[in-house]
Amino acid sequence: MDKRIRCSELESKIVSAEEAALLVKDGMVVGASGFTPAGYPKAVPLAIAERAENGEKLGITLITGASVGDELDGALARAGVVRKRYPYQTNKSMRDSINAGEIAYADMHLSHVPQWIKYGYFGNIDVAIVEAVAITEDGGIVPSTSIGNSNVLVDMADVVIVEINTSQPESLEGIHDIYSPANPPHRKPIPVLNPEDRIGTTYIPCDPEKIKAIVYSDITDKTRGVTPIDEDSKKVSKFIIDFLKDEIKAGRMPEKLLPLQSGVGSVANAILGGLCESDFENLNIYSEVLQDSVLDLIDCGKVDVASATSLTISPERLDDFYENFDKYRDKIILRPQEISNNPEVIRRLGVIAMNTAIEFDIYGNVNSTNVNGVRMMNGIGGSGDFARNAYLTIFITMSTAKNGTLSSVVPFVKHVDHTEHDVHVVVTEQGIADLRGLSPKEKAITIIENCVHPDFKEELMEYYENSLKESSHLHTPHDLSKVFAKKEAAKAD
């Protein structure tokens, strides 16, 4: 027997992906592992998609941790298998189907999902499909490169399918820390007092009886490549680092800062990467996703510990990462998203939250999800979990979009994901605006002066000044008849 399956009574459950896929039936609610394309099941979803492509009527509700790779979201969306989708996605086929109105997608705070599963708000979870690197003697499931909602899905599902992925090294065992709070009124404090605190098990406890199929797979995580760090990202990174230094000088931040959270993508990666050249030492990360830059920060000795729920290393960096895994092992902790994104822990630790926006407005409201207010990009993800509860909340966007033809700072965002009440600091490659304690009018002036591209400054200042003249009230002056007036804007893409 493969030492990846250490529970002898489960040997008989090893089946083909096709056979396992038959456990999923039309109308079911299916939960899957996977967070920001890492650690998602691949072989079984492909086999499910194939059934539908062969003409079988098959529609499911799909709940994951966050975004997953093309073998899951892409294949199932193209095969028309997904009727409802929670809580986050980044796959092109999935996004297209959502924007075509074919898939009912609900875009949720990631920290809300595990408790919604446990409260029963999604109904019964029929099947959980979880990628793993091993199964312990007692049936415990050792996750691969992410945890997400896997522990909660396994706990609540009637049936569990495990995909043992041999492309994911067994050496990952030990970096996970699985813990789940009870539901109210029995919930106790979550005992994470520092980013490095371990409070649970290294595997997802599971009654072996529930595991109805085990499938082998060797399909690799389709993580995204990281684009080279461009000049604009470097500028943003420098603005933030200088700002944090000033916070230390003002006595508002400890010398070693507070735990850092950074969103996903190339800009977020670049911002963290910029810390390599800073004077900061002994930094901690308390985030949802660890990208390449965190490895750089560990390499250069800047980071003592990095906690998240997903490890999404670029394809270019992956071999090197696993070859030198011993260097990183003790510095990385993966937690369920119920803990990584938990408001209790985020507020207690005093996280510095840095997330990207599609656009923000002159009063500090942020659109993170819908281009032009109607085209769903990805979703809010964990940005709201961190932004609302962080010690310091920073939103980042480049000042223009569409090759400089559109301003990313606007009079009124076309979709609000983070309200003025939740946004402390906004940054573009033009500059940084500290909004803390400012009234709306003071925010408008500061944002226009510091963050807007020169091509659009005049236009925005004109809107603001005209609103001061036209608005019936002067706390948050607006001339709302103008903000969405251009029909073409809503139709553009």
Next chain:
Amino acid sequence: MDKRIRCSELESKIVSAEEAALLVKDGMVVGASGFTPAGYPKAVPLAIAERAENGEKLGITLITGASVGDELDGALARAGVVRKRYPYQTNKSMRDSINAGEIAYADMHLSHVPQWIKYGYFGNIDVAIVEAVAITEDGGIVPSTSIGNSNVLVDMADVVIVEINTSQPESLEGIHDIYSPANPPHRKPIPVLNPEDRIGTTYIPCDPEKIKAIVYSDITDKTRGVTPIDEDSKKVSKFIIDFLKDEIKAGRMPEKLLPLQSGVGSVANAILGGLCESDFENLNIYSEVLQDSVLDLIDCGKVDVASATSLTISPERLDDFYENFDKYRDKIILRPQEISNNPEVIRRLGVIAMNTAIEFDIYGNVNSTNVNGVRMMNGIGGSGDFARNAYLTIFITMSTAKNGTLSSVVPFVKHVDHTEHDVHVVVTEQGIADLRGLSPKEKAITIIENCVHPDFKEELMEYYENSLKESSHLHTPHDLSKVFAKKEAAKAD
């Protein structure tokens, strides 16, 4: 010596309100007690206002717990003393000055304020003015009918002024529970595991050296009267009670429910009041404000414990309340707003949050603050603290405004305070819409069918159906060129 001042070294600090007021100087940051007009200082603010009215140049930043009465917000606003105001207000003069653009007001989540004070985000706190019923042997300040930010303001201020209010009975001593978490990275779990848990002291610890003036006052709290419960409020209350009963049946809620939070005002009061005629038993309240209806619920034996940061009993009910105080004493706990509104505690306890909206839109976004998007009403208050972190989040509004001429359900709210990601259930006197797990399009249909007044159903359905045709994308269909098109809407009021 009056037994209200039990610290002998403080006897010499008793001065007139006029003398105490001189401690406040032009340009200072002044913190004051008071939350949802209860427990705010009165005599000293009136004396400060008088100085300005006599021609003295005097401008301050004013930070309170939440809204305060006319002797503070009203008098100071009319005298032109307030330059900046945080974090919430309901006073007519204050509101008028804010909407006239004369006072820079920042509308904040109430749970954020105490930590902002402690982080230094507001700068140095020069003076704290705190209403009290007594001072202990060691200088500890026993608050009156609210705590709000008083403990944090006293801790951070250079100078403390205490207003001993003899209209507030000494018997209030003992109902307070003062506790404040450390700043990150030293913050520990807050040990409130049940609404009745007491974790701190019954007074605000204070070095007697810091108390520079003690003033006697007998001016009563100017709490608001409670209007009789009308038929529409009764309908809303019944919709919510029936909904909660169904949640119990579905196994999603314990028989005795989970701790209840209810916003401020007549509708909120009516909703809680409706529970008197329900079958529920042994209810708990974990809220920010306790109004008359909580006394009714204690009277009828429905509520075991009620925790909040303010006790705002209507003038009509106040004498009876104090006469029968022994009946209520053991069932009421007042906490700092840092604890009553803390996301950690709210999520742990699994609070059922019920807050009122000005308007909500067909996709479930809520406007709580700005009429027509530009006229500041009060502020977000604690609604965001509770809505984001509650077990169940309910928003309530009557389906029409302006004598039935305007729909409170609109295509796109003119100001967003609570996003679609934060709103589980919306209710009007027309009906209730359970939005949990729905996609935006499903939300639109459910809201229009259940919550909209018959006079406006057709219009909203037409907007929605037209958007389905016109929108370039169909996840959250919108025709944004139409939503704010009417110029008069922005100018109306």
